[in-house]
Amino acid sequence: MRSLDGRLTSLALALAAAASGCSRSPVGDGPHPLGAESFTSPGPGGAGGPSGGATAGPAAAPSPSLPADATTPARAVEEADVYARAGTTLLVLNAYRGLHLVDLADLSAPRLLARVAVQGTPIDLYLRGTVALVVVSDSYGWWPVEGGGAGPGWRSRLLAVDVAEPANPTVVTDLALDGTVEQTRLVGDVLYVVSRRLGGFVAPGVATPAVAVAVAPGEDAVTVASFDVREPARPAPVAGLQVSATGWTTHAHVTSDRITLAFTGWDAGAGGLSTRFQAIDISDPGGALSPGATASAPGQVQDRWAMDLDPGSGLFRAVLGTGWNAGAALRAWSWPTPAAAPAPLGSVDVPVAEALTAARFDGARVYLVTALRTDPLWVVDASDPAHPVIAGALQMPGQLDFIEPRGDRLVALGHTNEAGQPFQLQVSLLDVAAPASPKLLSRAVFGTSWGWVNAGADDLRKAFVVLDPPPAGPGLVLVPWSGWDFTTYTHQGGTQLLDWSGDALTLRGFAPHKGSVKRAFPADAAATALVALSDAGVQTLDVADRGAPRELARLDLSRAVADLAVVGDHAVELCGDWDRGDMELALTPALDPDAPAPLARLDLAAPAARLFQRGTISWILARDARSGGQGWLQAVDVSDPLAPRLRGRLALSDAEAPAFGPWWWGWGDEAVLVGDALAVHRQGGRCWDLCPAGGGGAPLDEVRVYDLSDPDRPALAATVPLPTNGWSWGLTASGASVWLTHWSWQSSEGRYFLDRIDLSDPAHPALLPSVNVPGVFVAASPDGARVYTLETRWDRDPVASFVHALDLTARGTARLAGSAALSGWPSGVVTGGGRAYITLTHPLTYSGSGSTSWATSWEVRLAAVALAGPRVESEQAVSGWPGPRLAAGGKLFLDASWPDQGLLVYDLADPAHPAFQELFPTRSWARGIVVADGRAYLPSGPYGVPVVPLTAP
DSSP, X not given: OOOHHHHHHHHHHHHHHHHHTTOOOOOOSOSSOTTOOOOOBOOTTSTTOSSSOTTOSBOOXXXXXXXXXXXXXXXXXXXXXSEEEETTEEEEEETTTEEEEEEOSSTTSOEEEEEEOOSSEEEEEEEETTEEEEEEEEEEEEEEOTTSSEEEEEEEEEEEEEOSSTTSOEEEEEEEESSEEEEEEEETTEEEEEEEEOTTOOOTTOSSOOEEESOOTTOOEEEEEEEEOSSTTSOEEEEEEEEEXXXXXXXXXXXXXXXXXXXXXXXXXXXXXXXXXXXXXXXOTTOOOEEEEEEEEESBOOSGGGEEEETTTTEEEEEEEOSTTSOEEEEEEEOOSTTSOOEEEEEEEEOOSSEEEEEEEETTEEEEEEESSBOOEEEEEOSSTTSOEEEEEEOOBSEEEEEEEETTEEEEEEEEOTTSSTBEEEEEEEEOSSTTSOEEEEEEEESOSEEEOSSOGGGHHHHSEEEOXXXXXXXXXXXXXXXXXXXXXXXXXXXXXXXXXXXXXXEEEEEEOSSOEEEEEESSTTOOEEEEEESSEEEEEEOSSTTSOEEEEEEESSOOEEEEEEETTEEEEEEOOTTTTOOEEEEEETTOTTOSSOSEEEEOOOSEEEEEEETTEEEEEEEEGGGTSEEEEEEEEOSSTTSOEEEEEEEEOTTTSOOOOOOBTTSSOEEEEETTEEEEEEESSOHHHHSOTTSOSOOOEEEEEEEOSSTTOOEEEEEEEOOOOSEEEEEEEETXXXXXXXXXXXXXXXXXXXXXXXXXXXXXOEEEEEEEESSEEEEEOTTSSEEEEEEXXXXXXXXXXXXXXXXXXXTSOEEEEEEEEEESEEEEEEEETTEEEEEEEEEEEXXXXXXXXXXXXXXXXXXXXXXXXXXXXXXXXXXXXXXXXXXXXXXXXXXXXXXXXXXXXXXXSSTTSOEEEEEEEOSSOOSOOEEETTEEEOOOBTTOOOEEEOSOO
16 A cells, blocks of 8 residues: 555646646757758757767665663653564664564574565664654655645654554554654653754644744754653654754753753854754653753764763763864853753863864763874863863874773774774773773774774664673673775675673674674573674574674565566566675565565675576676676576576676666666677776777777577677767667667767667677667667657757657668657657657746747656657656656656655556556665566665556456
C-alpha cells in the first residue's frame, strides 16, 4: 500500500496535469527541407559546444535503556540510539530501509521478522514497553494543511510503532515535527525534540504549534517540542517553543529540568566565533515549556560533551575552542534557574597555537585536548568555579577525540600518525590520579591509513563502548570503525576489540564487517558474543577468544543492489559499493528481491562492475582500479539459483578495461549487449590514461566487441576505431547493430554523424560508413533502413526541438522524410511501440527581446511522437522536472524530479496519450528499471529493489 504522502502527491500531480491541458506554442517550420541529404546543426547543449545534449538524463555503547520500572528515579533522562533490545528481539533503525525487527534467539541464525518502511531519514529509536518510538528527519511529501487540502514541504516525523507482535509491527501514530531534527531526549514521560528549520520555511501540518520567542521573519529557528508518551502508542503533542538559531551548529545539553542549547556562529562585531547559550525550562513533568535566559561567550562549542550543568547548584560550564589553532577556554556561570540571568564566575584560557579536539567534565575536573602535531592533555582543577586553574598537562603524539572518564583513569579514542600512517585510529589509557602529572599508560594503534568511527560527535559515546573490568579478568573496549587504506585503495572496517585493566591496554582481535559499522555491543552478560550493526546488515560474533573473533552469521538489512536481471522465478542481483570493493552476485526469489538471506551469494572481488544477462548466463564486466586498472569479463552460470558457478573469464588490461564512472549521457564508457556480442565504447578526452605516451595524438574513441557465444571462452572479437572527432556518445543497440552519434565542428556550427557497427556476426563486426544526420540518434527501424533523430535548435526564439525521420540511401546519405516540431528543449527521450516519449522544458514568458531575451517562467511537457510520419500525437504538462527512463510493459516511467522522490508511472493503454497513473514513491534514484512478469524492478543501491506492480491485483 502506498503511503499517504505518495497518494497525495499522485493526486496533486494528476490535477496539475489535467489543469494544464495540451496546448503548445507554434515553433515554425522544420529547420531542414524535405529530401535534404546534408545537414548542419547547433552543437549539442547549445551554442557553448558539446557540454550536454538532447538526450540528457540518466541511462538505464552502552546497552539501550528499557522502559522505566517502579524503581527508576522520576524524570530520568534517556537517550535514543539506532537499536534497542527486548528479550531476544533486536530492533534496528536503518538509514535506508526503516525499522527492522530481528530475532536473535539463535545467534548463529538471526532472522528478519519484519520491516517498517519509512520516508525520510530515520535517526532516533526509543523502546517503551511494546511500542517503538521512531524519529524520522527530512521527510518530503504532500501533507494535509489547515483548512483542508494538501501542500508540499519538508518536515520530520514521530512514529509510534506497536511491536507487541514482532513479526507484525504496526504504525499506530504518525505525527509531524518541524524542520530537521537535531537531537531528542526522553525525560520521564515526556519526549523532547530539538529541530532546526531554515528561515522563512514552515512545514505544513505540524502537530505541535510552536510559539516564537524573538525570532525575526526569515531567520533560522530551532523548535523545541514536547510530547506526552505516558501512553506510548498515542504520543500527544504538549507544547512547542521556537528560538532564534544563530550560526551554523546546534548542540543540546539536557538535564531533568533544563535544556541548554548552544548556537555557534560568526560575530562580526567581535571579529570571531561566538556561542550563544539558550536555556529552556522543562521542569514541568507534564511537558510545558518556558523560555529561559541566555548567555554568550567567544569561541565555539563543538559538541554536547563540552557543556556541563550541576542541577543542584546551578553551576553551568562550557569549554570553547577559541579559533582554528587558537587554543581553548573554560568558562563558568552561576545559573541557578533557567529564567535567572547567568552570572559569570570564572574562566581559564589555554593560549596555545592548537585546536580544541575534545573536552569532558568529570566532577570538579575538566579535561581539554588540543592538538597540532603533538597532543596536550590539559587537566583543569575547577573545584573553585570562580578560580579554575590548569593543574597539569601531558604531551603526547596525535590527538584525542573523545574521553571516557573512569575514576583516576581515562579511556580515550583518537587519531595518530606515530605508526607512519596519516590519520590512524588509536585508543589511549591515561592515569590522572595525580592531576599535576597525568601519564599515558598505554596506547593501541589500529586500522587503516585514514580511519573514523561512524557516529557524530554528540553520539560518540554510543559507538565507543567501554566495559569496566569484572572482578576477574580485563575490561573490554569495542571500537566499530571504518577506514580508507591509501596503499591498497580499499575501504576497510569492522569491530576492534581491546582489553583494558588498571594500567594496561591490549590490542586483541578484529572482526571485519561488510558495510560501515555503526555499533557493536555484547549479546550476553559475559560478553562472549557480540552483535555488530551497520546499515548494510547485522553481524553476530563469537568472541569467547577475544584474540580471534569468529563470525557466526550475517543478515542483510540493506543490500546495495546496483543492477538486476530476472531469470525464471529468481532475481540475479549485482550488489555492493565500489568504495568497499565488495561486489557480489546475490540470487533471491523474484517475488522477494530484498530477501535478507539470499538463496546464494557469489563474491566477485570487484570494486566496480556491470551486469549483462544472456539467458542463464550472467556476464560481469569488472574493473579494479586498485590493480592498476585491470579488468575482466566473467561468465556466471545461474541456471541453478542455489549454486551459481563461475564459467569462462577473460582478463582485460588497463587499456582494455572500461572506465566506470557516472552512467549518464555524455560521460564515462558505455556498454550494450547485442545477442552474443558485448560492445564497449571507450571514448574521448581522458588523455591521462588513454593517449599515447608523452600526451600526443588523438583521444581514444573506439568500440571493442567481445564474442560471448561460448560462456567458457569469451574472446575479444575486434577493436573498431571510430572516425576521429571531439565528441561521440549514445551507444544504442537496435536490431543486430549498435549505433552512435558523433559531432564534427565546422566553423560556428557543425554536423552530426551516425556511426553504425553491424554485429550480426560477432566474430567479424563491420563498421559502416558514417552518415550525416540532423541531431542525435534516437531509434532505428527493425531493418535499419530508417533512422530517427532528435535535434534542438538553440538558434531559434523560442528554442525548438525536432524529431526527424530519415531514410538511409545507397549513396551513403540520410534523406529527410519528415519532421515533427516541438517547443522547448528536451531533458530526455525514450522509445517504445513505434513512439518517442520526450520531456521538454517549454518557456512561457520572456524578458527582453531578440538575441537578448531570456525565459522567466517555464513548464515541462511530456510529448508523445509517432515515429511513423513523424507526428506529435499529444502533449501534457508534468510536475517538476522529470526525465523519461523507460517505456515497457504497457507503462511509461519518468523520474520524478527532486524533491518528489520516486517514479511517475503513466499507463500506455492508449500509447498516443499516456495517462498518469501514480507517483510510486522511492527513497532514492533508481539505478535501473527492469520490467518482467508484470512487475517493474527498481534496483536502487542501498535502498533495495522497490517493485512496481504493473497489473491490477
